[in-house]
Amino acid sequence: MRNKINIRSIFYTITLLLYSAQWISAQNLEISHGPYLQYVTSNEVTIGWSTSKNTISWVEYYVEDGSNFYQKEREKIFDASDGLKNISLLHSVTLKNLKPGTKYAYRIYSQEVKEDRSFGKTVATRVYKREPLYFTTQPLKKDQISVVVLSDMHENTAKVGSLLKGVEWDKTDFVLLDGDFVDSFESESDLYGGVLDTCVNIFAQKKPLVIVRGNHETRGIKAHELKKYFHFPEDKYYYTYKIGNTFFIILDSGEDKADSDIEYNGFADFDAYRSEQAKWLSEVVKSDEFKNAEHKIAFMHIPPYDDNRGQEWHGDLEVRLKFVPILNKAGIDLMVSGHTHHFSFQTPKSEENNFPILVADHKTRYNLLIDKTGIKIKGIDIDSKEVLNMFIEKYK
Template identity: 35%
Template sequence: MNENLLKENRRSFLKGGLVLGGLALLKPERAISRPNEPIFEEFKILIGPYLQTNFGNSISILWITNKDSSSWVEYGESADLLDKKAYGKSDLGLKPASRLNCVKLEHLKPGITYYYKILSKEIKDFQPYKLTYGETISSGTESFLNTDASKDEVSFVMLNDLHDRPKSIPHLLDLDKGNTRDFIFFNGDVFDYQADEQQIINNMLQPCVDYFAKQTPFVYVRGNHETRGKFARDFASYFDHVGNTAFTLGPVRFVILDTGEDKEDSHPVYAGIVDFDRYREAQASWLENEINRKEFKNAAFRVVLMHIPPRYSGDAHGAVHCTELFEPLMNRGKVDLVLSGHTHKYKVHQPDKKANQYPIIIGGGPKDGSRTLTKIKANKKQIQVSMVDDSGQEVGSYLCLRK
C-alpha cells in the first residue's frame, strides 16, 4: 500500500469519527449512560394519600413523593368547592420541603364529610437565594367523615402480627366487609424488621391505601419487631404517630402504650444503642398521670391497646417489665379491657383478682390458620368483642358491662 493511500484512509477514518461524534451530540437519547450519571425520573406521588387521626376534630393526611416538594391539601365540605388550604407543620418558621408529607387538618366540624385532594410542587433546585420549582401534581378528590367524638357508639377492628404479609390486610378486612368502622387499629409487628422505605410502602401502606386508608383513618402502635433493623430510626417519619397516646371517642377512653422490645437492652443484637427500659418507665409515669385525668376517670369505659400484653406472654425481659410497670397502674385505674398481640396465639384471658383485674384479649398471627381480626363495638352500656380467624369463624368473644 503506497503512502498516498494510507493518508486517504486516515482522513476517512477521522472524518467518520467526527460525524459519529456529531450524531451522538445531536441525538443524546442514543448515548450510552455512564456510571453515576443522573437519570431523568418523572415527578410523582409514590403512595397516598393515607389518613391517621387521634380524633378531636382533626385528621392527618400523609403521602410520599419521589422528590422533594412544597406540598399542601385543598379541602372543603363539597366535592365541587375545595375552598380551604392547609400545609404541613412549620418548624422554626420553615414550611416542610421534603418527600414525606403530613398535613393536619384541624378545627373540623363533627359529623361532617369533608372532600380533599393532595398537591405537591416539585423542587427542582434549592439554592440559598433561589428556589426553582417544577411541575405541580395532585391526587383525585377523596373524602372522609370527621367522626363526632361525642357519639354514643364507637366501633373499630384490630389487626396485629402481620409480619410482612401484605395480602393479610385485605384478606382479614374482607371478613368485616360491609361494616362502617371509625378506625382501623394496627397493634404492632406489621413488619419483621425495618429494612427500607420500599418495605413500608409495599407491605403496609399500599394495601391500606388500596383498601381503606383514603377514606378511613388508621391508628398504629409499633410492636417489638418495628424496633429492629437499620431503618427503625426512620420508621416513625412515615406516620403521624406510632407511640403512646390517649384520646376519647364516644364512651371510651383509649390509652395506647408502646411496649418497645422484648429483649434486654444489653442484648448483643442491639450493640448498646437502645434504651427501652427507661422508655417504658417514662410511659409508666405518663400512664400514672393519665389514670388521674378526668377524661379517663369519667369515661364509661377505659380500653388499653398495647402490643406486648401485660401478662401471659412468657418470661422474656420486655414482657416481664411490662407486667411489673403497667399491671398495677391499670388495676388501680380500673381498666375495663386490654387488647394485645405478640404471642401469635389468639386467646381471651379472663380477669384475675390476684393479677390482671381486667380481661386481656390477644390476637393471633401471622400464618394462615392463626391470623385473626378482632372486632370491637362499644356504647355507654357495654363493649362487645368478637375475634374471628382468617376463615371467618369466631374463635373468641367477650362482653364488658359497665360497672
C-alpha cells in the same frame, strides 16, 4: 451477516428505550404512597403521603355539599413548620378546627422544589370526572364504636387483604395495627410494600389507621425513623385517642429481651423508656378526661400476662411490673395485645391483671364493637369464617 446486524441493532434500540423509560420515570414527579388518614377526632385529622421528589405540599378541603372541587377556591393547609413550608419526600398535614360529625372532601397536592429552589411540576390526587377523597370527623357523642384490630402482620400484604375482606367500612371507626406490621425496618419497601400500601388501597384514604409500635418496628436500620412516616399526637409512640366517650391508651411495650441482648447490637434502652412511659401513664389515668370516659381500652403489643406462666421474657415482666399496677387502679375495660401469634384470653385476676386481656393471634381480624352494654369481640379468619364471638359485659 445482515440478519446479525439487524438483531444487534434491535437489541441496542430496545436497551436504549428501556433506559430512557427508566430515566423518564426517574424524572417524573408522582405521589408515591398514600394518602393515609390518621388521628381522626371530632375536630381534626392528619393526612400523610410521600412523593418521588422533594416538594412543598398541601391539602385542600371543604365540607361535602354536593358541589364540585373546581367550583371555587378551596381552603388550603400547607405542610409547614415554624412559618416555612417543608421541603421533603414525606408529607403530613393536620387539619384542625373541623366540625364534629361532618363529611369533608379533600385533595392532596405536591409541588416540586428543584435543587436551586425553583418550582417544578405540581401533582395532586385526581378529582377530574371522579369523586374526591372523603373523611368524616367523629361526632361529639357516639353510641357505638367499631374498631378493627390486626396484629403481627409481618409485612404479609396478602394476609392483610384476606383479613380485611368483608369489613363494613361505613360502620368502622378505625383500623389498628397492634404492632409488628413490619418484620425489620431496613428500607421504605418494608413499610410501604409490607403493609401500608395495602392499607391505603383498602381503607386508609377514608378511614384512619392507628399505629401501635411492636418490638419488630424497633429493629432495622430505619427503626429510628418510624416516627417520620406516621402521625403521633405528642410525637411519642405512646399516646391517647378519644372518640365520643371512649378513651384509648396506646402503649409501647418496647423490645422483648433484655436491653443488653446480642440481637440489639447495643442500641436498646427500653427499660428507661418504659419507666418514663409509666410516669406518663400515671398522669393520664389521673386526668378528668380519662376518669370521665365511659369506656377505657388499652392497646399494647406485648401482653403483660399470657398462657406462658413461668416462661416469661424480660419484656413481659417489664410491662407487667411497670404498667399493670397503674392500669389495675384505673378501671380498664379491656387490653388488646398481640406478639405471641397465639390467641388467648386472660380473665381478670385479683393478684394479676384486674382487667381482661385479649391476646390477638396473627391470622385473625378482631372486630371490637363498643357500646353502653359492653364490648362485643368477633374474630374473623382469612377465609372470612367467624372463629370467635364473645361479649364483655360493662361492669356497672
